[in-house]
Amino acid sequence: MTVASNFRPERAFDVQTSTIDRDLYVVRGTDAFLFGEVEARIWNLCDASNSIADIATHVADVFRVEESLAVDDVSEFVGQLMEAGLVEEA
Numbered sequence: 001m002t003v004a005s006n007f008r009p010e011r012a013f014d015v016q017t018s019t020i021d022r023d024l025y026v027v028r029g030t031d032a033f034l035f036g037e038v039e040a041r042i043w044n045l046c047d048a049s050n051s052i053a054d055i056a057t058h059v060a061d062v063f064r065v066e067e068s069l070a071v072d073d074v075s076e077f078v079g080q081l082m083e084a085g086l087v088e089e090a
Contacts, residue, residue: 001079003052005071009078010048010090017043028086038063042077048090052078 003009016027024040026033035043041062045055055078056070063070081087 001083002072002075003079003082005051005053005056005075007052007075007078008048008050008090009046009052009055009081009087011043011046012086012088015086026086028084031084033084033086039077042074043081046078046081046087 012028014028018025018027019040022037022040024035024043026035026043038059041059042055045058050058052075053071056067056074059065059074060067060070078087
């Protein structure tokens with residue numbers, strides 16, 4: 001599942017997080033997810049104020065990738081977060 005570039009994701013209210021070393025653990029109910037550096041950066045930007053395009057621009061700048069690739073990857077990842085119930089539309 002992918003989401004539109006103007007979609008503004010917001011973290012679900014019932015999600016718990018914990019950072020250990022450089023890894024971010026995200027827990028909702030009995031489901032747990034391990035996010036690496038890029039995924040954690042995207043997660044932290046899912047605050048209802050950033051669109052997919054905004055997040056992708058940030059990812060492209062920080063990780064030095066083409067913005068078009070970042071838009072595709074961010075859209076797909078946020079779609080997966082939605083399917084898992086970790087984010088919703090702001």
